[in-house]
Amino acid sequence: MAFSIIGDMFLVLLQMICVIMVAAYLITRTASFTRVLDGLVTWKSQAVLTLLFGALSIYGTESGITILGATANVRDLGPMVGGLACGPVVGLGAGLIGAAYRFSLGGFTAVPCATATILAGLFGGLIFLAAGRRFIGMHGAVLFAVGMEAFHMGITLLLCRPFDEALEVVEDVAFPMIIANATGVFLFALIIGNLIAERQTKAERDTYLSELERKKAELRIAHDIQMSFLPDRLPEVPGLEIAALSLPAKEVGGDFYDAIPLTGGRTAIVIADVSGKGVPAALFMALSRTVLRANALVPRSARDAVREANSLIAEDAKSGMFVTLFYAVADPANRTLTYVNAGHNPPLLFRSGGGRPMTLKGTGIILGVMPEADYGEETVSLESGDLVLLYTDGITEAINPDEEQFGEERLIETVIGCLNRSSAEIVDRVRDAVMEFSGDEPQFDDLTLMVLRVV
Amino acid sequence: MSGHVEITGRRAGTVDIIAVKGRLDAGSSEKAEERINQVLDAGGRSLLVNLCDLDYISSSGLRVLLAALKRLKKDGGTLRIACAQPQILEVFTMAGFHRIFSLFPDEAAALAGFTAGP
Numbered sequence: 001m002a003f004s005i006i007g008d009m010f011l012v013l014l015q016m017i018c019v020i021m022v023a024a025y026l027i028t029r030t031a032s033f034t035r036v037l038d039g040l041v042t043w044k045s046q047a048v049l050t051l052l053f054g055a056l057s058i059y060g061t062e063s064g065i066t067i068l069g070a071t072a073n074v075r076d077l078g079p080m081v082g083g084l085a086c087g088p089v090v091g092l093g094a095g096l097i098g099a100a101y102r103f104s105l106g107g108f109t110a111v112p113c114a115t116a117t118i119l120a121g122l123f124g125g126l127i128f129l130a131a132g133r134r135f136i137g138m139h140g141a142v143l144f145a146v147g148m149e150a151f152h153m154g155i156t157l158l159l160c161r162p163f164d165e166a167l168e169v170v171e172d173v174a175f176p177m178i179i180a181n182a183t184g185v186f187l188f189a190l191i192i193g194n195l196i197a198e199r200q201t202k203a204e205r206d207t208y209l210s211e212l213e214r215k216k217a218e219l220r221i222a223h224d225i226q227m228s229f230l231p232d233r234l235p236e237v238p239g240l241e242i243a244a245l246s247l248p249a250k251e252v253g254g255d256f257y258d259a260i261p262l263t264g265g266r267t268a269i270v271i272a273d274v275s276g277k278g279v280p281a282a283l284f285m286a287l288s289r290t291v292l293r294a295n296a297l298v299p300r301s302a303r304d305a306v307r308e309a310n311s312l313i314a315e316d317a318k319s320g321m322f323v324t325l326f327y328a329v330a331d332p333a334n335r336t337l338t339y340v341n342a343g344h345n346p347p348l349l350f351r352s353g354g355g356r357p358m359t360l361k362g363t364g365i366i367l368g369v370m371p372e373a374d375y376g377e378e379t380v381s382l383e384s385g386d387l388v389l390l391y392t393d394g395i396t397e398a399i400n401p402d403e404e405q406f407g408e409e410r411l412i413e414t415v416i417g418c419l420n421r422s423s424a425e426i427v428d429r430v431r432d433a434v435m436e437f438s439g440d441e442p443q444f445d446d447l448t449l450m451v452l453r454v455v
Numbered sequence: 456m457s458g459h460v461e462i463t464g465r466r467a468g469t470v471d472i473i474a475v476k477g478r479l480d481a482g483s484s485e486k487a488e489e490r491i492n493q494v495l496d497a498g499g500r501s502l503l504v505n506l507c508d509l510d511y512i513s514s515s516g517l518r519v520l521l522a523a524l525k526r527l528k529k530d531g532g533t534l535r536i537a538c539a540q541p542q543i544l545e546v547f548t549m550a551g552f553h554r555i556f557s558l559f560p561d562e563a564a565a566l567a568g569f570t571a572g573p
């Protein structure tokens with residue numbers, strides 16, 4: 001007999017827990033509830049939540065477990081959770097609904113029970129406010145439920161007469177009610193906590209993805225800027241056969257090359273590498289290229305053109321941006337190449353007669369660093385069949401999976417191996433050699449090279 | 456991916472010393488830049504960069520040093536570079552950096568320079 005009572009009680013309790021879990025899941029998944037979690041409280045969502053938690057309170061009254069004649073119930077659960085999670089309006093509203101229903105049933109504990117249900121919602125709401133308009137979390141919520149039910153028992157003893165009967169009821173139901181309500185609040189808190197964590201993870205993932213998207217867009221913009229400032233086609237240069245290639249890296253540096261026709265059949269040849277990455281480097285490249293072009297077209301010496309360009313670029317160089325530049329004027333009539341090397345990798349001059357290439361070394365500081373810097377210029381004579389290879393450090397500093405650099409020596413060997421080919425073919429051979437060397441290693445820096453062959 | 460760099464920092468009196476070991480290239484220079492900026496953000500005005508064990512520097516490494524120099528110059532601070540190895544000096548010379556940086560053969564010489572004033 002005793003076993004069957006405990007067994008029945010267990011079943012009823014289990015059933016109650018199931019209903020509470022389903023209710024908790026459904027209520028927390030409503031748009032109204034997530035809006036409240038986001039801090040967006042509207043009258044409509046408050047009304048919806050009030051009705052839902054009020055209905056839960058009515059269910060709490062109806063589903064009471066009768067223990068030795070006294071009924072333990074979870075009427076306070078709805079208002080408590082409504083208040084704790086959604087604020088005093090929802091808590092109080094749900095409390096009033098639950099209280100009205102309880103009051104309509106009558107009985108000698110009607111007044112204290114109804115009062116306790118209203119206060120449960122109100123206190124829950126005040127805790128919500130005190131916690132800074134947030135759900136206080138599982139521990140606080142369960143403690144509140146225990147305290148609230150103890151208080152419920154207290155006012156029953158205080159208000160119900162005769163006192164002896166009240167005491168008897170309280171003695172029977174106090175423990176089951178505290179346990180049942182605390183369990184209910186625990187389940188709700190668990191599901192709300194889960195929901196909050198889930199939403200936080202989602203928010204973090206969204207931020208991460210939009211950050212990634214933004215970065216991708218930035219790289220695409222930088223790439224577009226850079227490509228738009230490279231010549232679509234190199235001009236026909238009298239006396240020279242020119243080919244060039246630029247392969248921007250994923251994170252984009254700011255390599256560029258140019259060939260600018262000057263007066264008297266001369267041509268200005270440019271190869272440059274802007275420090276830095278992304279949009280700032282791409283814009284700096286655009287600025288540098290334009291300044292160089294403008295200065296190349298003014299009739300003056302190569303060193304004056306570079307000096308003037310430098311002073312303009314240096315004025316705009318922020319946060320340590322700079323440009324390494326090799327600037328040369330080819331004069332086919334006099335068969336000379338006059339160059340200024342502002343901190344750029346020395347281009348290689350392969351003589352038609354063979355042998356080691358000559359390096360066209362630095363004649364001044366990189367651009368953008370010293371506004372008043374002066375530059376030297378050098379002139380070399382060119383013979384028919386001579387070949388000049390201009391490149392950026394992306395070529396020589398390309399690494400293979402063993403972290404070895406491609407290096408100048410491999411570059412020289414590659415060029416010597418195809419010296420009698422056309423400029424365009426040599427460009428392709430060097431590119432292939434670097435690609436083959438790098439293997440699966442990602443391309444870190446722009447690869448840019450230019451080949452001039454004296455016809 | 457390259458980027459084997461080790462950066463250590465310490466203080467000697469009012470001088471912040473940052474030692475950069477390994478390779479300062481596109482993959483690692485961001486790390487060096489962050490470290491240097493930390494020191495400068497904290498109000499460091501005398502910075503000594505020790506390059507004794509730096510094997511390689513690329514243009515992105517040069518940019519980091521240049522950015523530090525520009526920032527310090529603007530704020531009335533000083534940047535010194537100690538003990539750059541021959542291959543590093545070659546890159547400095549190629550870029551013309553030997554003309555704008557104060558280079559010292561070793562840390563002691565660079566430190567002595569600080570106490571004597573910029």
